[in-house]
Amino acid sequence: MGVHVGEHVISLDMKEDGASLNFVSHAHSDHTGGVKKGNAILCSSITRDLIEARIKFRLNLAEKPKSVELISSGHMLGSSQLYVEMEDGTSLVYTGDYQMQRSPAAEKIEVRSADILIMDSTYPFPNVTFEEKEEVMTSIQHYISKKRGTGSVLFGAYSMGKAQELIRICNDIGISPIVDSSIEKISRIYSRHGVELDFRPSAVEERIDRDYFEADAWIVSMGRLDKVRRMVSESGRRIFTAVATGFARSRRFSTDVQFAMSDHADFRQAIEYLEICNPKQIYTRGSESAVFAKNLRSFGYNAMELRPDIGLNRFIETYA
Ligand SMILES: [Zn+2]
CATH class of the missing domain: 3.60.15.10 (Ribonuclease Z/Hydroxyacylglutathione hydrolase-like)
Structure with missing residues (x-):
């Protein structure tokens, strides 16, 4: 073909x-x-x-x-x-x-x-059909802002593409999210090619720095979502899990919220x-x-x- x-x-x-x-x-x-x-x-x-x-x-x-x-x-x-x-x-x-x-x-x-x-x-x-992306982005920002006082929002995301969109969405409301090492690696390449991204890397697959437990937002690869949720909640911090994907239109995810944001x-x-x-x-x-x-x-x-x-x-x- x-x-x-x-x-x-x-x-x-x-x-x-x-x-x-x-x-x-x-x-x-x-x-x-x-x-x-x-x-x-x-x-x-x-x-x-x-x-x-x-x-x-x-x-x-x-x-x-x-x-x-x-x-x-x-x-x-x-x-x-x-x-x-x-x-x-x-x-x-x-x-x-x-x-x-x-x-x-x-x-x-x-x-x-x-x-x-x-x-x-x-x-x-x-x-x-999907909503206007701008609207979904605003809903995500609104959700993070609402939860800010009471706990952290933890996103599971594809490490290439979706994770960097979520970092930008956080940055636009003044939040620098914690990201895992595979998202960090890809995000550095994005930055090198002109996409400004502000994030804090953490090797969550090993351990999480105590200072990071107070973070407003986390973005980790899908496969690490449950592990990080457990680690953060064991610290006593409330955590709200989320995904942002087009499949949220047709599938129910086991997270607290899901946003239908597709690429x-x-x-x-x-x-x-x-x-x-x-x-x-x-x-x-x-x-x-x-x-x-x-x-x-x-x-x-x-x-x-x-x-x-x-x-x-x-x-x-x-x-x-
Ligand atoms: Zn693709």
Whole structure:
């Protein structure tokens, strides 16, 4: 399922035999299948730094073919869409994970018009919609401020992307949250690339400094939430657990509160994207691609599921 560009076959966020270039849209691990020692990688320099923080070798960053551009997808820092202009003038965009709303810790998305669009389908249902991000951020700030006098708010979060958004949300109300070491490592890379983040690191996996028990907010990796909750409450401090994720729309978490704050586009944002991009043909991609394509068709769009057996040669033929 690669994109044929001149003599190149570019894989899209996955391992693919025969790919000469591997496009990696962003550093989340479900998109880094093409990352292997020696593989030629197409990604932003920020994505490279974030990936290298988690692997033991240097990425082999390839030179971009002339017809290829990486443009922001707004999903997390460094996340990119692949934009290709074919020799015959046909243009193609692959979105990867994207959102139309502005993240407090990432670049704004750029949407271009294109003939062919390969679109992520994480939230395929018209009835699943997210509130304005600004509003959710304000609710989070309000919650932390309310609890400030009585205890600490402890967030469990993905250490890359969501954790840095939460740090910014805390910083905007004058709070410097405590973070665990994996969030610290990623946040330092964010800071190096221009995202101002004020936090206090703590190796919570070992022990917690006594001074930190009075902190107003904590942000730790999901897997450490229960352990830190136990450690802080044993000190006698009240603790309120929280998550901020798009899945809070459809799932009940075992935390005291959950905020539906997503870094993905919902169906409404997908339509907003399509109005600007105005593609002649849409291919949907991801675990919900079939239902997403069906729902787009019912809204009058020319959409079909992108299946692994459709190579771009056929893909262009289908389009032409
Ligand atoms: Zn992602």
